[in-house]
Amino acid sequence: MTRRVYLDHNASTPVHPEVVADMLPYFGEIFGNPSSVHAFGREAREGMDRARERVARFLGASADEIVFTSGGTESDNLAIKGLAYARGRGHFITSRIEHHAVLRACQWLETQGFEVTYLPVDELGMVDPGDVKRAIRPDTIGITIMHANSEVGTIQPIAAIGAIAREHAIPLHVDAVQTFGKVPIDLDAMGIALLSFSGHKIYGPKGVAGLYVRKGTKMVTIQHGGEHERRRRAGTENVAGIVGFGKAVEVRARDMAGEAVRLAALRDRLWDGIRARVPDVKLNGHPTDRLPGTANISYRNVESESVVLGLDLKGIGVSAGSACTSGSVEPSYVLVAMGVALGWAMGAVRHSLGRSTAADDIDYVIESVEPIVKKLRGALPVGAR
Amino acid sequence: MTRRVYLDHNASTPVHPEVVADMLPYFGEIFGNPSSVHAFGREAREGMDRARERVARFLGASADEIVFTSGGTESDNLAIKGLAYARGRGHFITSRIEHHAVLRACQWLETQGFEVTYLPVDELGMVDPGDVKRAIRPDTIGITIMHANSEVGTIQPIAAIGAIAREHAIPLHVDAVQTFGKVPIDLDAMGIALLSFSGHKIYGPKGVAGLYVRKGTKMVTIQHGGEHERRRRAGTENVAGIVGFGKAVEVRARDMAGEAVRLAALRDRLWDGIRARVPDVKLNGHPTDRLPGTANISYRNVESESVVLGLDLKGIGVSAGSACTSGSVEPSYVLVAMGVALGWAMGAVRHSLGRSTAADDIDYVIESVEPIVKKLRGALPVGAR
Amino acid sequence: MRYSPTLIDHFLNPRNAGLMRDPDGVGEEQDAGCGDLARFFLKSARGVVSDVRFQAYGCGPTIAAASAASELITGRALGDVTHLEATEVERAVDGLPEDRKHAADVVARALRAAARACLGGAPEGG
Amino acid sequence: MRYSPTLIDHFLNPRNAGLMRDPDGVGEEQDAGCGDLARFFLKSARGVVSDVRFQAYGCGPTIAAASAASELITGRALGDVTHLEATEVERAVDGLPEDRKHAADVVARALRAAARACLGGAPEGG
Ligand SMILES: Cc1ncc(COP(=O)(O)O)c(C=O)c1O
Numbered sequence A, B: 001m002t003r004r005v006y007l008d009h010n011a012s013t014p015v016h017p018e019v020v021a022d023m024l025p026y027f028g029e030i031f032g033n034p035s036s037v038h039a040f041g042r043e044a045r046e047g048m049d050r051a052r053e054r055v056a057r058f059l060g061a062s063a064d065e066i067v068f069t070s071g072g073t074e075s076d077n078l079a080i081k082g083l084a085y086a087r088g089r090g091h092f093i094t095s096r097i098e099h100h101a102v103l104r105a106c107q108w109l110e111t112q113g114f115e116v117t118y119l120p121v122d123e124l125g126m127v128d129p130g131d132v133k134r135a136i137r138p139d140t141i142g143i144t145i146m147h148a149n150s151e152v153g154t155i156q157p158i159a160a161i162g163a164i165a166r167e168h169a170i171p172l173h174v175d176a177v178q179t180f181g182k183v184p185i186d187l188d189a190m191g192i193a194l195l196s197f198s199g200h201k202i203y204g205p206k207g208v209a210g211l212y213v214r215k216g217t218k219m220v221t222i223q224h225g226g227e228h229e230r231r232r233r234a235g236t237e238n239v240a241g242i243v244g245f246g247k248a249v250e251v252r253a254r255d256m257a258g259e260a261v262r263l264a265a266l267r268d269r270l271w272d273g274i275r276a277r278v279p280d281v282k283l284n285g286h287p288t289d290r291l292p293g294t295a296n297i298s299y300r301n302v303e304s305e306s307v308v309l310g311l312d313l314k315g316i317g318v319s320a321g322s323a324c325t326s327g328s329v330e331p332s333y334v335l336v337a338m339g340v341a342l343g344w345a346m347g348a349v350r351h352s353l354g355r356s357t358a359a360d361d362i363d364y365v366i367e368s369v370e371p372i373v374k375k376l377r378g379a380l381p382v383g384a385r
Numbered sequence C, D: 001m002r003y004s005p006t007l008i009d010h011f012l013n014p015r016n017a018g019l020m021r022d023p024d025g026v027g028e029e030q031d032a033g034c035g036d037l038a039r040f041f042l043k044s045a046r047g048v049v050s051d052v053r054f055q056a057y058g059c060g061p062t063i064a065a066a067s068a069a070s071e072l073i074t075g076r077a078l079g080d081v082t083h084l085e086a087t088e089v090e091r092a093v094d095g096l097p098e099d100r101k102h103a104a105d106v107v108a109r110a111l112r113a114a115a116r117a118c119l120g121g122a123p124e125g126g
């Protein structure tokens, strides 16, 4: 078998063995519906309550401030639309580099009579808190800025934005899907009213995520039905998934700090190795204020999907900044918003490291990428250079 | 340990061992994000595609008509709001005995300028197709009627309603969460445009469900974000859950017919046993057109939660028709809509049987319930009789 | 289990359940939200509760609370019973979940009414 | 793998990639949606393609299709190449996924243009 190296942890992660072990009994043995009052239901509820406690403790929140959802996308939708519909109309502030879950929820609100300001970012992918302040209007009802961008890893100055939000008594929603369990989050110091976070980015299962809702935040549910999750999210809970999520958070609480240091070193090894061997490369995003395990590297005038394919054939999983979907290649909107030139943006490849990444994996990637880029550049029309 | 008998399969079911086995590799080994183009992503997508094929085959649909969601509640919300928002305004027809996921989605639409007619049912819990026909207006944009009610099990005359819907070119949504995998569903013969169905009611995992959307049905997504599920449901897919769901459906395809016969016999044994030993009891719902495993039995002038508690203490899990939530007991709105008198409605207990149910479980329940009801009636104020 | 073993015991084996033929006082209360109902029949001798019977309709905790309270007040001065607090009834079943506090409340109110009826209707020194 | 082994082989080991110094004809096409670009350089002898070079920019299938097509048309009559169909290019890489059909298309169009340029610009019988 060919060697396999997974460097796409920002896309998804393998479920941690301890997490799988904790989930297993909740399929066949503890299977009740947590809304049921009998013993079968109570056992399921207890598992779920324990997970909620774990997540709350990790965030320094109280258990009834945690809403479990089906994914980061749902958490973002719930936060943004839940704030909006609780108020009926008004103005939102967000940035141009948010995840599609945020951007398209905002665009939806625009079709429903709300207004949205999309803030620019600088060439490192940073939102200027001053821009946030200037965008605030008397009818601003919410600010939603992500903690770290999944493509380039740049970490936003949330505390500064939170202070502004608090000053104007506007709830701040933070999409922390890429930072939760990877870098510290202080809800109070950062002035966060709502926080989206997800399981499958931190070695928990897919299909489960959470939304922190600060006590007293006025919001409504967007998925209508039963009285689950204190009426903030209807539908029978994904008990096994929630139990696994709780365990994943517990494991992260234990491992997070050490792993951040280790991954940052490996990430630097990767970048140093590539730039030593491949000409015309560039690191996208903030050089220091970024996710420890993320390196977004542009190969000028090479189409990133070709690099991804070349590495894929070597057993390496990375992701392309540009994506050719339904017959049209778009450079990443994040890189475009950062003002990265097209010749660079089209060649952006994201490497995101994780638990299993070892130093020799990094070396294997460095060795593998060099001839691929060379070959691709060999077939390149001169005019494109 | 006390004996345990689970008779609440309409609330949730244990995951089938074959399903757990199929899911397991999708946690730690095949963990990619199905949107990723590299091998890790493709493997995950293949598992998901296989599950989609299985579900489609079971329904006689094509794979691209299946949308995976996080639960029956989401499927109902997506169907109803997805139809509504694709049209902007108009009128819906539903019934008074729908699940809260449907009723509250409809109520939400009313707050957004849509109109809804809530049809009555007869004393057996049946919607009259004639009522559907009479309720149709020029601006009717959707009809949503459940296949079988979870509390009493009455199966609606969907084919007749579907014929009317088709005649008027109005899309019919059917909430089949309680029938999918339990009784046959013929999408074409029944004139169904959208069908909600769920995993955890048929020995699949919680947190995964589906919506069938007939080709050509105009609808929009309600969870905004990435391009997943052919843009009908954004968010990284719950791959392991979907794989399990696919397996659960395959197992049902194999076991469904035989089990329906077996459960109907056990259900009749239960009802015959109880009415032979306990006076003043009544079976709610349709005597024949109902779910094979469901028996909703009223003990007159006894509060059903007391019976549920009494049985719980004997290790038996059943569910109460009335529920005392936040300090107020409401009789089931389904029984109220059926015109069941309060003294009967308050004493309704639902027994829902399943795979693991054996004849001696049924006998144990019959033996157990008799003294409980007797004792409760002994403490009863005469006036209440 | 969300209920205490004491509560469960009273629910499974209610003490003093049933009708009393010739009571000195009857008190009845119904919970406005819940519809749960408790009715107490008291007999007294020299100002002290000498016998109790109750009837109840409602969820398990209401039945258990009525049973536990019936033991609690046996032998107690009627004047004290007119001041019986819901918290004392709750303690008698070793606590109640938040959403079932009403059980102790409806029982305490019914007992206070029954004790008042005894005092009001009974001859001096009866 | 969503791509055929043939496609992968051409992607990993592109045949005839690079510049040609003194071509008889050059053809270039860019996919409008995708931005993928293919450029072919042809040399001909007696109306037949005698040598090919290509340059391409784009996703893997475009590079592979260009490589496969360069082999396909070597030795073929220029007149035939002016009619080259995308489907033939696609067959040369053993098929393409639906969302990558454009790769065959852009390559076929570039080759037809290159062949036309050869015929138009070349002396009779060249
Ligand atoms: C920042 C951010 N927000 C939201 C999401 C959406 O998460 P999911 O696709 O799991 O719903 C992602 C996933 O990549 C993300 O990176």
Ligand SMILES: Cc1ncc(COP(=O)(O)O)c(C=O)c1O
Pocket: A234, A235, A236, B010, B011, B071, B072, B073, B074, B076, B099, B101, B146, B148, B149, B150, B175, B176, B177, B178, B198, B200
């Ligand atoms: C008829 C019906 N529809 C919808 C649902 C909602 O399913 P879930 O709670 O799994 O989201 C149920 C669950 O009981 C149901 O019985």
